[in-house]
Amino acid sequence: MSETILETDLGPARAFAARGWREWSGNGLVSGAIMRAKAAAWLLIVPAIALPVWIIGNERGWLAEQILPRPADVLHTLNEMLASGELAQHAGISLLRVLLGFAVGAGAGLVLGAAMGLSRRVDDHVRPLFTAIAQVPALAWIPLAMLLLGIGETLKIVVIAKAAFVPVAMNTSAGIANVPRALVEVGETFRFTPLQMLRHVVLPGAVPPIFTGLRYGLTHAWIALVSVELLASSEGLGYLLVWGRQMFWLDTVLVAMLVIGVIGFVSDWLLAGVEARLQRWRTDGV
Amino acid sequence: MSIAVDHADRVAETTDSRGRLEVRGVSKTFTVNGAPIAALNDVSLTVAPGEFVALLGPSGCGKSTLLRLIAGLDRDYTGRIVQDGNAVTGTSLERGIVFQEPRLFPWATVRQNIALGLKNAPISEAGKREAVAAHIALVGLDGFAEAYPHQLSGGMAQRAAIARGLVNRPRLLLLDEPFGALDALTRARLQTELQRIWAHEKITMILVTHDVDEAVFLGDRVVVLAPRPGRISRIFDVAAARPRARSDDALIRLRNEVLRTLEHDGADDGKAGQSNRSGA
Amino acid sequence: MASETTATSSAAIGLRRGLVLPLLLLVAWEAGSHSGLVNPQFLPPLEKVGQVAWQELANGELPYALAASLKRDLLGFALGAGFGTVVGLLLGLSRIADRIFTTWFNGLKQIALLAWIPLISLWFGFDEAAKVVFIALAAAIPVILNTVEGVRSTSTKLREVGEVFRFSPLQLVWSLYLPAATPSMLTGLHLGLIYAWLATIGAEYFMAAGPGIGGLIISGRERFEMALVMLGIVVVGLVGFVVDRSATWVEHRLVRWRTA
Numbered sequence: 001m002s003e004t005i006l007e008t009d010l011g012p013a014r015a016f017a018a019r020g021w022r023e024w025s026g027n028g029l030v031s032g033a034i035m036r037a038k039a040a041a042w043l044l045i046v047p048a049i050a051l052p053v054w055i056i057g058n059e060r061g062w063l064a065e066q067i068l069p070r071p072a073d074v075l076h077t078l079n080e081m082l083a084s085g086e087l088a089q090h091a092g093i094s095l096l097r098v099l100l101g102f103a104v105g106a107g108a109g110l111v112l113g114a115a116m117g118l119s120r121r122v123d124d125h126v127r128p129l130f131t132a133i134a135q136v137p138a139l140a141w142i143p144l145a146m147l148l149l150g151i152g153e154t155l156k157i158v159v160i161a162k163a164a165f166v167p168v169a170m171n172t173s174a175g176i177a178n179v180p181r182a183l184v185e186v187g188e189t190f191r192f193t194p195l196q197m198l199r200h201v202v203l204p205g206a207v208p209p210i211f212t213g214l215r216y217g218l219t220h221a222w223i224a225l226v227s228v229e230l231l232a233s234s235e236g237l238g239y240l241l242v243w244g245r246q247m248f249w250l251d252t253v254l255v256a257m258l259v260i261g262v263i264g265f266v267s268d269w270l271l272a273g274v275e276a277r278l279q280r281w282r283t284d285g286v
Numbered sequence: 287m288s289i290a291v292d293h294a295d296r297v298a299e300t301t302d303s304r305g306r307l308e309v310r311g312v313s314k315t316f317t318v319n320g321a322p323i324a325a326l327n328d329v330s331l332t333v334a335p336g337e338f339v340a341l342l343g344p345s346g347c348g349k350s351t352l353l354r355l356i357a358g359l360d361r362d363y364t365g366r367i368v369q370d371g372n373a374v375t376g377t378s379l380e381r382g383i384v385f386q387e388p389r390l391f392p393w394a395t396v397r398q399n400i401a402l403g404l405k406n407a408p409i410s411e412a413g414k415r416e417a418v419a420a421h422i423a424l425v426g427l428d429g430f431a432e433a434y435p436h437q438l439s440g441g442m443a444q445r446a447a448i449a450r451g452l453v454n455r456p457r458l459l460l461l462d463e464p465f466g467a468l469d470a471l472t473r474a475r476l477q478t479e480l481q482r483i484w485a486h487e488k489i490t491m492i493l494v495t496h497d498v499d500e501a502v503f504l505g506d507r508v509v510v511l512a513p514r515p516g517r518i519s520r521i522f523d524v525a526a527a528r529p530r531a532r533s534d535d536a537l538i539r540l541r542n543e544v545l546r547t548l549e550h551d552g553a554d555d556g557k558a559g560q561s562n563r564s565g566a
Numbered sequence: 567m568a569s570e571t572t573a574t575s576s577a578a579i580g581l582r583r584g585l586v587l588p589l590l591l592l593v594a595w596e597a598g599s600h601s602g603l604v605n606p607q608f609l610p611p612l613e614k615v616g617q618v619a620w621q622e623l624a625n626g627e628l629p630y631a632l633a634a635s636l637k638r639d640l641l642g643f644a645l646g647a648g649f650g651t652v653v654g655l656l657l658g659l660s661r662i663a664d665r666i667f668t669t670w671f672n673g674l675k676q677i678a679l680l681a682w683i684p685l686i687s688l689w690f691g692f693d694e695a696a697k698v699v700f701i702a703l704a705a706a707i708p709v710i711l712n713t714v715e716g717v718r719s720t721s722t723k724l725r726e727v728g729e730v731f732r733f734s735p736l737q738l739v740w741s742l743y744l745p746a747a748t749p750s751m752l753t754g755l756h757l758g759l760i761y762a763w764l765a766t767i768g769a770e771y772f773m774a775a776g777p778g779i780g781g782l783i784i785s786g787r788e789r790f791e792m793a794l795v796m797l798g799i800v801v802v803g804l805v806g807f808v809v810d811r812s813a814t815w816v817e818h819r820l821v822r823w824r825t826a
Contacts, residue, residue, distance in 0.1 A: 042665035067689060124583035129591070136803040137764050139680075139771070143787040144795050148608055185359055186389050189377045190454070191406050200402055204393040226678040230772060238681070245684035253684050257677050264676035 069251045077251040078258070091259055094225055094236040097153070101160025102221040106214055109165040113172025113213070117206070123173065130169065138163035138224045142231055151232040156225070163224035164217035171213025175206035208279045215271045222264055304370050305335040305457035305490035307356065312365030314351055314516075324515035325351045326363070331509060331518065333492060335457075338484055340505030341494045344548065348516025349494045350386075353462050356492065357383045369458060379406060382456035386463040388443035390435040396422065396446045397431040403453045421449040424483065441472035448480070452487070461493040465500065474532075477503060485528060498548070502541045503530060510544065512551040519551050610793040618793040627782070632801065634777040635766050638694065642701025643762040647755055650706035654713025654754070658747070659739065664714075671710065679704055679765065683772045694776065697769040704765030705758035712754025716747030749821045756813040763806050779805075 051071065057063030058070045065073075081087040112130075116123040138159055149155045179202050187201045229238020237256050244252030314326040326348045333339050341349045354360045356367055358377040367374040369381065382403075390399045400421055404414045422431050425445040435443055444464055451459055461480075465473040477500055484491055484504075495501050501508045505524050512519035522544060526536050592612065598604040599611040606614075622628035656663045657671070682703060690696035720743050728742045770780025779801055786794030 039665070039669075043669055045666045046670050121583065124580045125587055128584035129587045132588075132803070135807050136799055137767070137806070139764060139768055140783070140799050140802045142771075143783050144792075144799060147787055147790065147792055147795060182385070182387065182389050183391060186385075186391075187402075188359060189357060189381075189383050190403050191377055191379055193406075196405055200394075200405070201391070204391065223678045223680065226680045227768065230680060230683065241681060241684045245688060248688070250685075250688060253688065257681050257685065260681045261673060261677035264678060265673060268676060 066248065066250065069254070074251045074254050077249075078255045081252075081255060087255070087259065090235060090237050090240050090256075091263070094229065094238070095263070097156045097229075097236065098160060098218075098221050098225050101157045101225070102164045102218055104157060105161030105164030105221065106168045106217050108161070109168030109213070109217065110172055110210070112165075113169040113210075114176060116169070116173035117176025118202075123177075134166045134170070138166075138220065139227050142228055146232055155232060156228050159228045160221045160224045163220040167216035167220055168210075168213045171216070172206070172210045175209030175213070176202055178209070179205040208275070211271075211275050211278055215268070215275060218267060218271065219264075222260075222267070226260065306370055307331075307333040307458060307490065307492070308366070308368045309352075309356070310366040310368070312352070312355060312363055312367060314348070314355060314360075314363040326355075327515035327517045329365070329511075329516070329518055333458075333490060336488045336490055338491045338493070338504055338506045340501035340508045341492060341511060342496065342498065342501040342508050342544065342548075343511035343516075343519075344496060344513055344551075346516075347511040347513040349511050350462055351516065352511075353383070353460050353492065353494050356458075357381055357460050359383075379454050380456055381458045381460060382451035382454055383460040383462065384444075384447050384451040384464045386466050388435070388440075388447040390438075390443055390446055390450075392435050395432050395434055396427060396438070399435070399446060400450045400453050403450045407454055417453055421453045424452070425449040425479070439472075440468050441476060444468065444476065445479075448476075448483075452483070452489070455487075456489065458490045458492065461491060463494055463496070465497075466495070473497075473500070480504065481529060498541055498544050499532070502537050502544060503532060508540075508544060510547050510551070520547050607790065608792060610796070615793045615796050618791075619797050622794075622797065628797075628801070631777045631779050631782045632805070635770065635779045636805070638697050638701060638769075638778070639762055639766040642698045642765065643705045643759060645698065646702035646705030646762065647709050647758050649702065650709030650754070650758065651713055651751065653706070654710040654751075655717060655739075657710065658714040658717030659743065668714075675707055675711075679707075679761075680768050680772075683768065687773055692773040692775045696773055697766070700769045700773075701762050701765045704768075705762040708757035708761055709751075709754040712750045712757065713747065716750025716754075717743050719750065720746040752817045752820060756810075756817055759809050759813050760806065763802075763809055767802055 054063065054068065054071055058065065058068070078087075112126065116126055116130075141162060142155075142159055145155055145159055149158060183201055183205065184197065187197050192200065225236070226238045226241075229236040230242055233239040233242075237260055240256040241253055244250070244256060309329055309331040312326055312329045313324070315322045316325050317323070329348075329352060331339075341352065343349050351360070355363050356374065358374050358381065361376065369378075374381075390396075391402065394402065397418055400418045401414060404417060407414065409417070419431075422428060425448055427442060427445055427449065430438065430442060430446075435446075438446065444467075448461075448464065451461075465476055468476065480491075481504060493501070493504060502522075502524060508522040508524060509518055510520045510522070511517065522540060524537070524540060526534050526540075530537065595609065596612055599606050599609045599614075619628070657668055658664075683700060686696050686700050686703075690699055724742060724746060725738075728738050733742065766778070767780040767783075770778040771784055774781050774784055779798055783795055783798035783802075786792075786798060
């Protein structure tokens with residue numbers, strides 16, 4: 001979200017997610033199953049209270065439909081939009097935009113971040129301008145980008161790419177620059193060539209922070225997608241939100257939020273899993 | 287065991303006289319906050335092939351700095367450092383180093399860590415595999431080859447680091463307080479191991495330490511350095527036969543004498559005294 | 567590698583190198599807008615931007631908008647931080663609350679922040695209240711996360727000290743968990759401030775009623791006044807920078823025991 005944060009700042013968020021991953025991929029079949037059942041039972045408490053309140057509230061009329069539509073209506077809308085393929089179409093367009101923008105932004109971020117991390121000279125030259133650009137969140141750039149690029153696909157890709165670019169470049173350069181000097185010296189005593197140094201010392205040490213950067217990059221790209229689709233789009237999940245809002249179709253708004261949340265959750269969960277695996281050497285095996 | 291054979295061949299083809307080190311009038315100055323600080327002042331020392339030299343001194347006497355200069359990690363000094371007739375201009379596979387911290391690559395297993403030392407060694411892949419396995423056995427880490435550094439105790443990690451320092455068959459192994467961070471029992475055990483390995487491999491070793499017992503127990507000579515500026519204050523010859531026992535009377539007497547020298551150095555600390563040499 | 571340059575001269579080199587790209591960019595900008603190579607409507611000359619800045623300052627528009635934005639930023643932050651601290655302490659200290667709510671919270675957190683805007687505007691309208699609620703939500707999330715983490719990471723060793731002294735639950739919270747969690751909680755508040763500022767701009771974009779920097783930018787875009795949009799972006803960046811720096815400064819002062 002913020003453009004000025006590095007890996008460490010969101011440490012807790014990551015620990016949260018990593019714990020979730022470990023719990024669910026836990027080993028020990030029987031005890032694992034029992035633990036999961038217990039955890040699920042605790043989880044059901046919230047819906048067990050909230051759902052009846054919601055349903056009864058709607059029936060009795062002290063929860064107006066303009067505030068919260070009936071759960072059955074939301075489900076019905078979800079079903080309908082799934083069946084008609086409307087939801088899949090909007091989600092597909094959004095996903096495609098994110099992937100394209102992320103690929104462009106993260107690719108550029110990897111290249112620039114690596115150059116900054118490896119070369120003091122490049123870092124000196126680029127850092128101030130980079131910091132200035134990073135300081136302004138992707139959201140604030142959107143109106144400017146709209147003036148320059150119009151409201152077509154280019155706008156979306158550029159805004160999403162910018163959002164992904166900043167954390168990837170930052171974490172890549174920091175990851176490479178922070179490879180301990182002590183380990184580089186070990187490589188020197190073995191007369192490592194620059195290529196060997198990169199392959200055996202710099203990259204293994206920098207992969208975890210780089211991956212963290214990619215993960216933040218994807219999160220930022222996803223947020224930027226929603227922003228840009230809210231402001232200027234005629235299709236996609238963000239557009240679905242705006243459309244539902246204008247028509248006062250709360251059920252559509254809720255369905256769109258649900259899909260956005262689920263996609264965000266799944267992608268983050270997958271990446272957290274990959275990240276935990278990449279860092280196996282840091283702690284005991286997952 | 288297989289090392290003995292392997293190694294014997296390689297020693298045979300390169301005569302035993304290699305592993306000689308000469309340090310001539312070496313001085314090193316650091317700049318701290320713009321002010322120059324002399325870390326080493328006119329240090330000269332000759333180490334014979336196969337010799338075990340202990341560099342002993344209080345912290346700040348420049349002993350680790352001297353070791354880094356010999357390793358070729360730091361090239362900003364005056365004077366000359368020559369190994370086997372070649373001036374030291376950078377790091378070399380002829381000189382291995384074991385640091386105070388094990389400095390194992392945390393993302394690599396014990397086997398991979400040791401194998402990295404052989405990346406640029408001119409031997410076949412099969413030879414490398416064999417050498418790695420032999421060195422794991424040499425330092426007593428059988429069964430831990432696939433362990434990651436975070437799974438090792440301090441002593442085991444340092445064993446792995448020693449194996450990595452040795453695996454290249456350097457002519458000269460530099461040890462920078464390798465046992466400094468270990469508990470007394472583990473330290474004693476590794477000292478005995480190191481003595482065994484040295485006797486077995488006939489490699490020249492230079493050990494930096496601030497532990498008088500360690501220096502006297504392991505060294506053929508104990509070079510005492512005095513601080514500010516770092517300089518050689520006295521050199522003791524350790525005559526005791528090997529393998530040594532810690533309870534050896536001669537060793538204990540020598541240890542007391544070395545301690546007295548250190549205390550004396552501490553007393554007139556600041557006066558850059560003449561470096562006096564004597565044998566024991 | 568061989569010789570160390572002194573700290574001052576390498577800083578000077580860094581500064582000199584750092585100025586090259588921005589200066590080149592500014593020169594290209596001026597050349598582009600004056601030579602007519604680029605439509606000045608897309609790239610107004612620098613002096614035009616400066617002129618607009620002066621104009622907006624002199625007629626009071628900019629200070630007025632900035633004050634309005636900052637006011638709702640801080641109000642939303644205060645609400646969100648307060649709420650987030652309470653929730654975070656609850657989730658961190660109570661096993662039961664943790665089991666019941668944490669997973670749901672993690673799920674809700676995954677909904678990209680701006681996706682809440684349509685729902686919030688349906689519930690609260692386009693007025694001040696809706697904006698403040700949205701800003702509070704944005705600030706609360708990192709505060710909750712970091713408070714929970716801070717409380718949980720209180721080391722077992724310290725907890726055992728508390729047990730030896732037979733601290734009451736209240737004493738445990740007050741003299742053990744809270745001090746131990748302070749650094750992490752401050753990090754959360756710091757992030758909350760950054761998020762809140764971002765949310766302020768977002769709220770003003772989408773709920774474009776009343777004064778504010780975000781509204782200024784949006785109206786600049788609608789009237790195709792590039793200079794005004796640029797001015798707005800610079801102000802957004804500057805405020806973010808100042809907020810971030812001040813928060814860092816406060817944080818360092820408050821947890822000095824950590825490093826000193």
